[in-house]
Amino acid sequence: MDILTLLPFIVLIGAMFLMTRSAKKKQAAAAQMRNDMQPGTGVRTIGGMYATVKEVHDDTVLLEVAPGVHAIYAKNSIGAVLDDAEYNRIVHGDDQELDADGTVVPDDASSLTGESDDVEVAKIDLAKDDAADDAEPEDAAAKDVKDAKGESKTDGEADSK
Numbered sequence: 012m013d014i015l016t017l018l019p020f021i022v023l024i025g026a027m028f029l030m031t032r033s034a035k036k037k038q039a040a041a042a043q044m045r046n047d048m049q050p051g052t053g054v055r056t057i058g059g060m061y062a063t064v065k066e067v068h069d070d071t072v073l074l075e076v077a078p079g080v081h082a083i084y085a086k087n088s089i090g091a092v093l094d095d096a097e098y099n100r101i102v103h104g105d106d107q108e109l110d111a112d113g114t115v116v117p118d119d120a121s122s123l124t125g126e127s128d129d130v131e132v133a134k135i136d137l138a139k140d141d142a143a144d145d146a147e148p149e150d151a152a153a154k155d156v157k158d159a160k161g162e163s164k165t166d167g168e169a170d171s172k
Contacts (some may be wrong), residue, residue, distance in 0.1 A: 045086045048072065053098025057090040061102050 048054065052064050054074065062074035065081060072084050099105040 044092050045089050048086075048089065048092055053093040053095065053102065054089050055091045055093060056084060056088050058088070059090075061093075061098065063098075 048064050048067050050064050050066060053061065054064055054072075055061055056074075060076060062076045062082070064072060065075050066073035067086075070086055072086055072089060074082050074084055076082055093101070
C-alpha cells in the first residue's frame with residue numbers, strides 16, 4: 012500500500028484523538044471544580060437553579076435553595092461554582108461594579124428617544140365628533156346601487172330571494 016491511501020485514515024484517527032483529549036480535559040476540570048466546593052459557596056445547578064452549599068458528601072451535596080429550605084443534589088448536577096461577587100449579583104441583585112462614569116440603563120426606552128420631557132407631545136383626539144355624525148356623507152348617493160330590475164339596494168344587502 013502506498014502512503015496516499017493511508018493518509019485519510021491517519022488524519023481521521025488523529026482528529027478523533029484530539030477531540031477525545033479535549034473532552035477528557037473538560038470533564039476533568041468539571042470534576043475538579045465539583046470536588047473543590049466548600050460550604051458557603053454559591054452554585055448553579057445544571058437546571059439553572061442558584062443555591063448555597065451547606066454540606067458536601069462523597070456523591071451528594073446539601074444545598075440551601077431558599078432561607079430554611081434545603082435539598083440534596085448529586086454532585087454531577089452542579090453546573091458551576093460561582094464566586095461570591097457573581098452569586099450576590101445574580102441572586103440578590105447587588106451590583107457593586109457600575110461603569111466608571113456611573114451610567115445607569117433605564118428599564119424603559121423613554122430616555123433613548125432623544126426627546127426631553129419639556130417637549131409637548133401632540134395628542135390625537137380619539138373621541139367621537141358629534142358634528143361629523145349629523146352631516147350626511149358625500150358619497151351616500153353613490154352607495155345606492157340599482158340592480159337590473161331597477162330596485163335600489165344599499166351596501167350589505169344580498170341579492171338572494
